[in-house]
Amino acid sequence: MSSRVGDEVGPADTAGVVVACDVGGTGIKAGLVDASGRVGQARTVPTPVVDGDGDATAKAVLDRVAELVSELAGLGQPAGVGVIVPGLVDAAAGVARYAENLGWRDVPFARRLTEATGLPVAFDHDVRAAGAAEQQLGAGRGHRDVAFVPIGTGIAAALVLDGRPYAGGGWAGEIGHIDVGSGLPCPCGARGCLETVASAAAIARRYTERSGQPVGGALDVARRLALADWDATAVWDEAVDALALVLAMTAAVVAPELIVIGGGLSGAGDLLVKPLRQRVANRVTTPQLQPEMVRAELGEQAGLLGAALLAWEKVGVTMQGPG
Numbered sequence: 038m039s040s041r042v043g044d045e046v047g048p049a050d051t052a053g054v055v056v057a058c059d060v061g062g063t064g065i066k067a068g069l070v071d072a073s074g075r076v077g078q079a080r081t082v083p084t085p086v087v088d089g090d091g092d093a094t095a096k097a098v099l100d101r102v103a104e105l106v107s108e109l110a111g112l113g114q115p116a117g118v119g120v121i122v123p124g125l126v127d128a129a130a131g132v133a134r135y136a137e138n139l140g141w142r143d144v145p146f147a148r149r150l151t152e153a154t155g156l157p158v159a160f161d162h163d164v165r166a167a168g169a170a171e172q173q174l175g176a177g178r179g180h181r182d183v184a185f186v187p188i189g190t191g192i193a194a195a196l197v198l199d200g201r202p203y204a205g206g207g208w209a210g211e212i213g214h215i216d217v218g219s220g221l222p223c224p225c226g227a228r229g230c231l232e233t234v235a236s237a238a239a240i241a242r243r244y245t246e247r248s249g250q251p252v253g254g255a256l257d258v259a260r261r262l263a264l265a266d267w268d269a270t271a272v273w274d275e276a277v278d279a280l281a282l283v284l285a286m287t288a289a290v291v292a293p294e295l296i297v298i299g300g301g302l303s304g305a306g307d308l309l310v311k312p313l314r315q316r317v318a319n320r321v322t323t324p325q326l327q328p329e330m331v332r333a334e335l336g337e338q339a340g341l342l343g344a345a346l347l348a349w350e351k352v353g354v355t356m357q358g359p360g
Contacts, residue, residue: 053116055348056109056156058102059163059340060084060122062138062190065098066337067105069112070345073357074174076338078112080105084139091140098139099146103153110154117157119166119348120146121340126162126207134207137224159347161202164210166343167299167335168195169202173356174342175334176297184293185333186212186284187300189237196291212287217279231283235276237302244272259305277309281316284328288317292326299333306332 054069057076061084068079082105085097106118124136131147147160168185177183177197185195192213196203203209213232214225221233233239237255244258245251248268252258261269284296296317298310314330321327335342349356 054113055345055352056106056115056118057341057344057348058105058118058120059166059344060098060102060120061163061340062123065101065105066341067102067109068341069109069115070341070348070356072349072354074342074345076341076345078109079341086139089140091136091142094139095133095141095144098141099144099149099153103150106150106154106156110156115156116354117159117348117352118150118154119159119344119346119351120150121161121163121166121344121347122146123163126160126165128161128165128204128207131158131160157348157351159344159351161343161347162195162204162207163340163343164193165195165202165204166347167339168197168297168343169346170339170343171195171297171299171333171335172197172200173346175339176331177295180295182292182294183297184284184287184291184295184328185297185299187333187339188235188280188298188302189300192232192236192280192300194287196293198291212283215283215286217282219279231279235279237300240272240276240302243275244268247272255302256304259308262308273308277312277316280313281320284313284317285320288321288328289325293328294326296328296330297333298330299335299339303332 054071057070059066063084064081065084066081068076070076085101087093122133125134127134133144133146135142147158150158171177171185172183181200183197194210194212196210214230216229217231219229219234222228223230223233240255240258241252258269346356
């Protein structure tokens with residue numbers, strides 16, 4: 038059996054798998070993952086959202102995840118289930134405490150899914166799980182102190198310290214809500230948060246506000262840098278400066294040897310990573326550990342593989358990465 042992350046699991050290989058589910062604000066990804074990291078039978082369905090009713094949304098999501106687990110379990114009895122969700126999470130209790138975009142509060146995911154499926158269920162935060170996957174199976178292999186920073190609709194940091202994910206009771210890593218001085222209102226209720234200028238959504242929005250030209254997203258803004266588009270340059274520089282400030286703070290507090298940049302904005306490649314690496318280096322002074330900075334390797338599979346890591350750990354199996 039191959040040990041490459043991302044290889045397909047065929048119909049005959051479904052013994053010795055777990056079901057992994059990555060719940061996002063717009064879609065739920067699910068698939069079977071074996072102990073060597075091969076993902077198969079992957080599928081994505083829309084995340085059900087009931088406008089203005091977090092309780093109803095939580096029930097709809099739970100029902101949809103249970104349906105996906107049952108569908109995948111029919112392809113071969115899984116050892117367990119791993120489920121990851123956004124927002125504030127109490128992994129030890131198996132409870133999703135709060136999700137701003139989905140509106141739910143105190144949802145007992147692990148208990149409800151265990152009752153629905155009859156399988157062992159592991160449960161955690163989506164970014165933290167993806168960060169563990171990058172540290173064990175992706176760009177962070179061989180490093181024990183890693184900060185995984187996905188930049189997309191929001192910004193967060195998954196911290197792996199001394200080889201173990203650090204949760205801080207579910208509160209750690211919310212770097213997107215550090216005040217970088219923008220003065221702009223944030224949906225969290227504060228002002229000046231990093232996400233107001235440096236998230237992918239903010240970059241696209243601020244470019245349109247500044248130039249009067251709508252764009253398809255932040256990567257469209259990145260592509261305009263080569264065209265000497267001064268509005269794109271100004272918005273991009275503001276975002277990179279804010280990110281550098283916060284990542285330098287992160288380096289000063291937890292001293293990661295490696296920062297892994299992921300999420301949709303990482304698709305900009307060196308247009309993002311090179312100036313960000315240099316500006317963080319300029320801010321991290323001599324008495325501090327200078328972190329290395331790289332792009333994530335696992336891409337859109339990071340969440341599924343992180344959920345699978347949790348599920349295999351739940352049943353006492355160590356999942357292996359690429360050989």
